[in-house]
Amino acid sequence: MSAVILYTIISLSAVGAVAAVILYIVAQRFRVFEDPRIDMVEDVLPAANCGGCGYPGCRNFAEALVGADSLEGYFCPVGGNETMEKVASVLGKDPVTADPLVAVVLCSGSFEHRPRTNFYDGAVSCSIASALYTGDTDCPYGCLSLGECVEACDYDAMYMDTDTGLPVVIDDNCIACGACVEACPRDIIELRKKARKDRKIYVSCINQEKGGVARKYCEVACIGCKKCFKVCPYDAIVMESNLAYIDSEKCKLCRKCVPECPTNAILEINFPPRKTNVEQSGKTDENEEMADGSAGAKDMLKK
Amino acid sequence: MEALKTFKKGGVHPPENKLSAGAPIRVLPLPDQVYIPISQHLGAPAEAKVDKGDVVKTGQLIASLHGFVSANIHSSVSGKVQKIDLVPDSSGYKRTTIIIKAEGDEWMNGIDRSPEINPVITASPEEIRKKIMENGIVGLGGATFPSHVKLSLPRGKKVDTLIINGVECEPYLTADHRLMLEKGPEIVVGIKLLMKVLGVSRGMIGIEHNKPDAIEQFNQILEGEPDISVHALKVKYPQGGEKQLIKALINREVPARGLPIDVGAIVHNVGTTFAVYEAIQKNKPLIERVVTVTGYNLQNPSNYLVRIGTPVSKLVEAVGGLPEDTGKIISGGPMMGKALSNTDVPVVKGTTGILIIPENQSRRKNIHPCIRCAKCISVCPQGLEPYLLMAMTQKEMLENLEMNNIMDCIECGSCSYICPSNRPLLDYIRLGKTTVGKMISTRKN
Numbered sequence: 001m002s003a004v005i006l007y008t009i010i011s012l013s014a015v016g017a018v019a020a021v022i023l024y025i026v027a028q029r030f031r032v033f034e035d036p037r038i039d040m041v042e043d044v045l046p047a048a049n050c051g052g053c054g055y056p057g058c059r060n061f062a063e064a065l066v067g068a069d070s071l072e073g074y075f076c077p078v079g080g081n082e083t084m085e086k087v088a089s090v091l092g093k094d095p096v097t098a099d100p101l102v103a104v105v106l107c108s109g110s111f112e113h114r115p116r117t118n119f120y121d122g123a124v125s126c127s128i129a130s131a132l133y134t135g136d137t138d139c140p141y142g143c144l145s146l147g148e149c150v151e152a153c154d155y156d157a158m159y160m161d162t163d164t165g166l167p168v169v170i171d172d173n174c175i176a177c178g179a180c181v182e183a184c185p186r187d188i189i190e191l192r193k194k195a196r197k198d199r200k201i202y203v204s205c206i207n208q209e210k211g212g213v214a215r216k217y218c219e220v221a222c223i224g225c226k227k228c229f230k231v232c233p234y235d236a237i238v239m240e241s242n243l244a245y246i247d248s249e250k251c252k253l254c255r256k257c258v259p260e261c262p263t264n265a266i267l268e269i270n271f272p273p274r275k276t277n278v279e280q281s282g283k284t285d286e287n288e289e290m291a292d293g294s295a296g297a298k299d300m301l302k303k
Numbered sequence: 304m305e306a307l308k309t310f311k312k313g314g315v316h317p318p319e320n321k322l323s324a325g326a327p328i329r330v331l332p333l334p335d336q337v338y339i340p341i342s343q344h345l346g347a348p349a350e351a352k353v354d355k356g357d358v359v360k361t362g363q364l365i366a367s368l369h370g371f372v373s374a375n376i377h378s379s380v381s382g383k384v385q386k387i388d389l390v391p392d393s394s395g396y397k398r399t400t401i402i403i404k405a406e407g408d409e410w411m412n413g414i415d416r417s418p419e420i421n422p423v424i425t426a427s428p429e430e431i432r433k434k435i436m437e438n439g440i441v442g443l444g445g446a447t448f449p450s451h452v453k454l455s456l457p458r459g460k461k462v463d464t465l466i467i468n469g470v471e472c473e474p475y476l477t478a479d480h481r482l483m484l485e486k487g488p489e490i491v492v493g494i495k496l497l498m499k500v501l502g503v504s505r506g507m508i509g510i511e512h513n514k515p516d517a518i519e520q521f522n523q524i525l526e527g528e529p530d531i532s533v534h535a536l537k538v539k540y541p542q543g544g545e546k547q548l549i550k551a552l553i554n555r556e557v558p559a560r561g562l563p564i565d566v567g568a569i570v571h572n573v574g575t576t577f578a579v580y581e582a583i584q585k586n587k588p589l590i591e592r593v594v595t596v597t598g599y600n601l602q603n604p605s606n607y608l609v610r611i612g613t614p615v616s617k618l619v620e621a622v623g624g625l626p627e628d629t630g631k632i633i634s635g636g637p638m639m640g641k642a643l644s645n646t647d648v649p650v651v652k653g654t655t656g657i658l659i660i661p662e663n664q665s666r667r668k669n670i671h672p673c674i675r676c677a678k679c680i681s682v683c684p685q686g687l688e689p690y691l692l693m694a695m696t697q698k699e700m701l702e703n704l705e706m707n708n709i710m711d712c713i714e715c716g717s718c719s720y721i722c723p724s725n726r727p728l729l730d731y732i733r734l735g736k737t738t739v740g741k742m743i744s745t746r747k748n
Contacts, residue, residue, distance in 0.1 A: 117644070118644050121667045127734055128727075128730045131734065132641070132730075133644055134394065140396050
């Protein structure tokens with residue numbers, strides 16, 4: 001009986017030893033060299049695997065970073081400048097800073113401002129609705145209110161406002177990964193430069209129709225009147241196909257354009273209330289509601 | 304009596320509702336203004352050949368084909384071109400449209416408008432094909448594929464059968480039915496013309512059994528014509544799909560990702576066949592078509608001969624205006640048609656019918672989770688798995704969609720019709736199909 005156990009142990013050990021030798025030789029022969037820096041870079045990345053950098057996941061991004069000559073053009077929107085600095089120090093390359101961005105919804109066509117002319121009760125998907133119709137309203141450019149962007153967001157940075165039928169971005173949560181921009185079949189969402197205190201001035205419309213037509217679809221459409229374009233001291237406003245666009249790189253947030261707009265298509269967000277001309281346009285009241293109350297209040301206290 | 308033919312796989316039986324089957328085709332009075340989009344067909348839009356202020360005659364070429372897969376467009380009235388502008392189409396999106404103000408009805412020279420039937424075929428196959436192209440004939444069953452393309456056989460392909468589609472399997476629609484009853488002899492001349500182009504010796508007309516008068520009529524006309532036969536088919540949707548009709552009539556299965564031509568058959572609609580007759584024997588371009596205007600709350604559902612470009616509102620007026628409880632207006636049939644966002648949109652070459660649906664029938668029902676009953680699979684006439692294609696589309700699994708032959712979907716809507724959970728299967732499959740189609744075309748380039 002003991003002989004059987006002995007033979008078993010010996011024979012199995014022999015098989016094990018032979019296998020170990022073969023495995024060792026194979027491992028040496030077919031060894032794949034992997035840059036150890038890839039692991040190091042991956043460790044400093046946020047491991048969100050969101051794809052905001054343009055790569056399928058953090059590992060792939062790390063590989064690309066290690067293989068790159070300079071960090072120019074590579075950016076992790078989740079980690080931001082801090083993470084990119086860490087990456088730069090791991091790789092011994094010059095850090096590249098980028099302005100933090102935030103997603104902005106360029107449509108103000110709420111239920112109140114944009115008359116509903118049709119009724120869509122098909123599949124709840126913006127892509128499907130957009131391929132079939134102009135949506136519940138006549139505007140072929142505006143928000144379809146079916147929330148594909150909200151679904152695409154992995155960071156709880158968006159929700160659908162049921163009162164207006166428009167998506168709202170929560171600036172603090174938004175990491176500008178661009179998932180919503182991709183998801184929107186109408187290209188309404190844009191990544192804009194983040195300013196101090198999340199202040200924003202933008203033309204909240206992408207309707208390229210001529211003024212009269214655009215106005216018929218929606219009360220707050222940009223009608224391409226060029227008033228804002230003329231008043232801007234920084235040449236930050238571009239007019240193209242009946243539509244004004246404020247370049248967030250050039251805009252100095254002076255707010256001169258906002259009261260000029262006859263349709264209230266330009267929004268100013270997170271600003272303290274204006275001291276003068278409060279009554280004049282009635283716009284400031286509206287924005288006060290939209291603005292983050294606390295930011296406005298703090299500003300007031302400082303003054 | 305031999306058993307009625309039909310296709311094997313899948314299919315559904317929606318209520319037929321052929322309300323206007325007994326209404327003879329009436330000519331709709333000329334509209335004051337026509338809106339003629341430059342893209343009424345599959346393929347590249349035509350190129351406008353007229354300008355604002357030009358005076359045109361009925362039947363004059365106003366937009367010419369651009370590329371091979373495209374079609375000419377002719378003026379459907381005589382008058383002055385008001386402007387060329389962007390006008391919303393049935394979806395609400397704007398398309399380039401030629402707007403003509405009608406003044407009188409002066410036709411181009413050389414168009415034979417006499418009602419006499421001209422059965423003598425003198426044109427050569429090449430001439431026939433050229434004339435079909437010149438006169439802007441497209442498939443009038445609804446898909447509007449340019450007919451000259453279908454008639455130009457690729458090298459190495461052989462065709463032995465011409466199939467004429469008189470199935471009209473869509474519920475409510477009766478335009479083809481009435482045309483077969485009223486223009487039977489002309490359609491037979493059209494069939495002979497098409498057979499001559501293709502060089503085939505066998506012509507078959509497929510008609511569903513719910514139109515016994517049309518079958519009887521063709522049986523009489525075709526006495527002494529051994530080459531052309533008429534076949535009664537079992538009533539089943541979507542028998543009017545060309546692949547299904549080929550299977551039903553000659554029992555050949557078009558392979559996946561294939562075309563009817565791969566099994567030696569070409570299918571044309573009866574409406575197209577009549578248009579071909581008019582184009583060759585009467586020299587008349589495609590400027591009018593038969594449109595069914597129907598619905599349960601209409602007093603007199605009718606069939607009208609309508610000039611292309613007439614606003615749908617004129618048709619609605621002709622049947623006595625919109626009923627009060629209208630919920631939806633559909634261009635086409637209830638299965639494959641598309642709801643209109645307004646009634647100012649024009650009748651185009653592909654408009655088979657205008658269906659007015661009362662409010663209480665127009666809403667979709669609540670969507671429930673899939674219960675894995677597989678009804679969608681059993682009714683799919685193409686042998687696809689609709690629930691799977693929908694799920695894959697939602698998950699954006701494009702390669703898998705392609706492997707599961709999403710491109711073979713004929714968008715008949717049988718799956719959405721049968722689903723007990725009211726799932727929007729076709730909506731998602733259509734989305735997946737367009738996305739995969741784009742992926743395939745980028746890969747080719």
